[in-house]
Amino acid sequence: MTRMDNFRASMNWVHTWAGVVIGALLFAMFWMGSLSVFDKEIDRWMQPESRLVLHDQTIDYDKAIFNLVSGAGDEKLLSLSISPPSDRVPFITAYAYYEGSGYKQLRLNADTGDRIPEPQSLAGSGFIFPFHFMLHIPAGLGYWLVGFAALAMMTLLVTGIIIHRKIFVDFFTFRPKKKIRRSSLDLHNVTSVLFLPFYFLISFSGLVIFAGWYASLPWGIANDLTGDNTEQLYWAADEYGYLERSAAGEPGADLVSIAPLIAEAEAIWTQRYNQPAKMDRLQVANIGDANSYISVFRTFPGRRVEMGRDAVFFDGATGELIKDFEASPIVVARKWIEGFHFVQFRHWPLRWLYFVAGLTGCIMIATGFVFWTASRRKKEGETQPIKVRVVEAITIGSVTGIIISTGVFLIANRLIPVGETVLGQTPEMLEVTAFYLAWIATFLHASLRTNTAWLEQSCVIAILAPIAVALNWLTTGDHIFATLSEGKLSIFGMDLVLIAGGGVALMAAMRLTENNKRAADTARQMRTTVQKVPAE
Amino acid sequence: MAVRVISILVGGYALTGGITALGGIGLHAAGLPLSDSMLLTSMLGYLLYVGIVIWGFGAPPKYHPSATIVASAVATMGLAAILSVGVINA
Numbered sequence: 001m002t003r004m005d006n007f008r009a010s011m012n013w014v015h016t017w018a019g020v021v022i023g024a025l026l027f028a029m030f031w032m033g034s035l036s037v038f039d040k041e042i043d044r045w046m047q048p049e050s051r052l053v054l055h056d057q058t059i060d061y062d063k064a065i066f067n068l069v070s071g072a073g074d075e076k077l078l079s080l081s082i083s084p085p086s087d088r089v090p091f092i093t094a095y096a097y098y099e100g101s102g103y104k105q106l107r108l109n110a111d112t113g114d115r116i117p118e119p120q121s122l123a124g125s126g127f128i129f130p131f132h133f134m135l136h137i138p139a140g141l142g143y144w145l146v147g148f149a150a151l152a153m154m155t156l157l158v159t160g161i162i163i164h165r166k167i168f169v170d171f172f173t174f175r176p177k178k179k180i181r182r183s184s185l186d187l188h189n190v191t192s193v194l195f196l197p198f199y200f201l202i203s204f205s206g207l208v209i210f211a212g213w214y215a216s217l218p219w220g221i222a223n224d225l226t227g228d229n230t231e232q233l234y235w236a237a238d239e240y241g242y243l244e245r246s247a248a249g250e251p252g253a254d255l256v257s258i259a260p261l262i263a264e265a266e267a268i269w270t271q272r273y274n275q276p277a278k279m280d281r282l283q284v285a286n287i288g289d290a291n292s293y294i295s296v297f298r299t300f301p302g303r304r305v306e307m308g309r310d311a312v313f314f315d316g317a318t319g320e321l322i323k324d325f326e327a328s329p330i331v332v333a334r335k336w337i338e339g340f341h342f343v344q345f346r347h348w349p350l351r352w353l354y355f356v357a358g359l360t361g362c363i364m365i366a367t368g369f370v371f372w373t374a375s376r377r378k379k380e381g382e383t384q385p386i387k388v389r390v391v392e393a394i395t396i397g398s399v400t401g402i403i404i405s406t407g408v409f410l411i412a413n414r415l416i417p418v419g420e421t422v423l424g425q426t427p428e429m430l431e432v433t434a435f436y437l438a439w440i441a442t443f444l445h446a447s448l449r450t451n452t453a454w455l456e457q458s459c460v461i462a463i464l465a466p467i468a469v470a471l472n473w474l475t476t477g478d479h480i481f482a483t484l485s486e487g488k489l490s491i492f493g494m495d496l497v498l499i500a501g502g503g504v505a506l507m508a509a510m511r512l513t514e515n516n517k518r519a520a521d522t523a524r525q526m527r528t529t530v531q532k533v534p535a536e
Numbered sequence: 537m538a539v540r541v542i543s544i545l546v547g548g549y550a551l552t553g554g555i556t557a558l559g560g561i562g563l564h565a566a567g568l569p570l571s572d573s574m575l576l577t578s579m580l581g582y583l584l585y586v587g588i589v590i591w592g593f594g595a596p597p598k599y600h601p602s603a604t605i606v607a608s609a610v611a612t613m614g615l616a617a618i619l620s621v622g623v624i625n626a
């Protein structure tokens with residue numbers, strides 16, 4: 001063996017074992033991450049009270065702020081952050097910080113200014129989106145697991161390229177009619193190469209977002225040896241332009257009118273970037289205090305990729321400009337990488353492409369697993385040592401299993417009545433419980449019926465998806481023709497994707513039935529041959 | 537085998553941290569604000585980690601990859617810790 005052969009062999013080893021050990025986690029991240037591309041649309045579907053249709057109109061922020069401050073009652077409102085509606089979120093979102101009870105999210109109807117009833121579901125942005133970066137595992141462990149998996153993903157991609165000599169040929173090779181081992185490897189290769197830069201960049205940018213977490217070791221060394229944490233503020237000020245202005249403790253004058261401040265900030269940005277710029281977040285801090293101030297942000301700038309770099313700060317009582325933040329080139333580079341991951345730019349075809357690329361990544365991970373188990377079976381015969389069976393059960397539970405439990409999550413959302421508590425669990429907790437119970441059940445099922453579990457779980461997905469669509473219609477009256485004609489496109493899209501997903505699961509189930517039949521035929525033929533031999 | 541895997545993965549993280557800190561301190565000494573220099577080296581650090589892991593598993597045994605990684609991790613982190621007191625608190 002040459003040195004290159006040795007190197008390739010060890011890379012093959014790394015690729016195989018990193019894949020087998022981390023693959024299940026990666027699939028969960030890719031699945032939940034792909035769904036997070038449409039987290040707001042999932043929110044609308046699972047929070048029917050928020051299915052509003054947005055009318056084009058200007059918002060009176062002074063009135064909105066006055067209502068929220070005076071509506072706080074006995075509690076003192078300290079700061080307030082307001083985001084105007086957008087094409088994906090058809091209402092005003094406000095985060096209010098109260099002296100006693102802390103942060104609270106409020107949703108306001110953009111037409112009337114009225115409060116929208118409290119959501120009954122964590123839905124996309126409260127459950128699915130955080131799942132993909134912290135797995136809902138407490139004490140920070142989830143973040144470390146996800147970070148490790150992202151690094152493993154980059155390593156898997158690089159080692160995958162190294163062990164492949166014929167990337168170009170493999171890319172055009174797909175033999176679906178061949179044995180499962182062959183066709184799964186073909187599909188693994190095609191899906192890997194197809195979006196290779198995307199997989200690499202999405203893992204890398206995810207890590208960059210949490211640089212403050214994963215790079216805490218070197219930052220700690222370089223930063224905080226003296227135990228002095230004023231550096232923390234230094235970071236925030238340099239990166240996000242945070243204004244350091246604490247409350248004076250004395251009552252201040254009333255707030256100035258907000259609209260001219262927004263216009264001033266937007267004029268600054270329009271001139272700087274030479275294109276029309278709109279603010280997307282407004283913050284009022286130290287409310288009622290002599291040191292009150294108003295911040296105008298442009299976090300997700302429309303057609304631009306980078307995010308979170310523009311902020312202008314005004315004095316709350318006089319409206320005087322205090323600070324106009326401009327990020328350094330390195331911070332802008334980071335914001336661009338983060339923006340690539342957050343997908344908050346307004347570009348629907350690209351958003352769909354992210355979704356497709358993410359799901360293709362899911363196929364890449366799943367076929368890698370299938371290839372491993374099929375190879376092991378070929379090598380070790382049909383006796384199936386326990387480790388192969390364990391990996392196969394984990395694969396099935398983490399691939400079709402998480403898809404089933406996502407379906408159960410949606411169905412539970414439509415079945416649990418508003419305000420209902422069971423065993424002290426609110427509806428939003430009950431949905432999450434349903435998700436995890438269903439997921440555990442799929443793992444149990446997969447370990448008990450390894451041979452048929454792929455087929456049976458695909459059938460379950462094919463049944464669950466249309467049920468979710470039907471339940472949405474029955475419980476809210478929003479069927480696909482109504483949502484299309486009323487302009488509730490997020491609901492229309494959700495239902496359509498569910499129907500399509502059910503269809504794909506049905507096709508997979510039919511294909512698996514065919515395969516199982518063929519395998520059974522072959523086995524029978526072999527048995528007959530074996531029985532005939534001694535007779536002769 | 538387990539010792540080798542862990543020393544490459546964990547030692548690789550520590551080595552990445554050490555080099556990231558050293559690079560950040562160096563760029564800061566060259567005139568970049570600390571937040572910028574550390575941000576830049578931490579972003580590059582992720583790529584470095586992948587490189588270290590691949591080298592750790594792929595390098596010929598005569599280089600003793602896992603021991604080399606652990607030793608360099610200790611060295612770079614120690615050096616960074618000493619320098620950071622000098623540079624940042626200077």
